[in-house]
Amino acid sequence: MIRQIIHIDEEKCNGCGICAQACHEGAIEMVDGKAKLVRENFCDGLGDCLPACPTGAISFEEREAPEYDEAAVKVNKMMKELTAGGGCPGARAVQLTGAREEDGDPANAKAAGGQAADVQVAGGKAVSRLAQWPCQIKLVPVQAPFFDGAKLLIAADCTAFAYASIHEDFMKGKVTIIGCPKLDDVDYTEKLAAIIRNNDIKSVTIVRMEVPCCGGLQRAAENALKASGKFLPWQVVTISRDGRVLD
Numbered sequence: 001m002i003r004q005i006i007h008i009d010e011e012k013c014n015g016c017g018i019c020a021q022a023c024h025e026g027a028i029e030m031v032d033g034k035a036k037l038v039r040e041n042f043c044d045g046l047g048d049c050l051p052a053c054p055t056g057a058i059s060f061e062e063r064e065a066p067e068y069d070e071a072a073v074k075v076n077k078m079m080k081e082l083t084a085g086g087g088c089p090g091a092r093a094v095q096l097t098g099a100r101e102e103d104g105d106p107a108n109a110k111a112a113g114g115q116a117a118d119v120q121v122a123g124g125k126a127v128s129r130l131a132q133w134p135c136q137i138k139l140v141p142v143q144a145p146f147f148d149g150a151k152l153l154i155a156a157d158c159t160a161f162a163y164a165s166i167h168e169d170f171m172k173g174k175v176t177i178i179g180c181p182k183l184d185d186v187d188y189t190e191k192l193a194a195i196i197r198n199n200d201i202k203s204v205t206i207v208r209m210e211v212p213c214c215g216g217l218q219r220a221a222e223n224a225l226k227a228s229g230k231f232l233p234w235q236v237v238t239i240s241r242d243g244r245v246l247d
Helices: 018-022 070-083 106-111 166-171 189-198 212-228
Strands: 002-008 028-031 034-037 058-064 151-156 175-179 203-209 234-239
Touching (some): 002 034, 151 189, 151 212, 166 203, 189 212, 203 212
Parallel strands (some): 151 175, 203 234
Antiparallel strands (some): 028 034
16 A cells, blocks of 8 residues: 655664654664664554654655554554563563474374374473464564564464374474463454564464364464465364364
């Protein structure tokens, strides 16, 4: 769409960073000592950053740009508040090493009766396939380096306890985010849509329990895929209460 959005003249930018602080939406960041409009869909086009710039490097322009995504901005602000200053240190995003390899094949798990055929071990113990922290949907940021080129696994909390080989059969090679719509008492659609829309997600796998309340997680993920405007390969896998892959 054609709309008003800011333009930053890098030659005039002195790298002071005042505009990035003035941008309440988080659209501007400092990159290599210069202010950059890194999230066009976060820019509301109102220009709070203009009067803050001491060198006049910022101006308005009318051009093709993504629609302002108010929902994603709200989620981003919430995450900043959560992790800044006195926020919970455990909610700060960290990319873990050695976890993202080639995907396990759920079909192999089904053929093996729900048991992993080849569990990688280190020091006699199975290796964790968690690729990042945090993993809770409510805590994970809507944009992060670990989402770049990721195959996304959206899993119900209980699946990790019911299905013994979830790390090898589902988490391996993926970025895993988990949640329970019944316990969290929230619709994840908006947050999941922002994650899919704002990152280079390659595919989505939804792993849920057979119980009815897990349908809320599946619906949220499916609605998020539609709302994101992207066409990605996706699948739903259902786990029984006794740890079997049902479909």
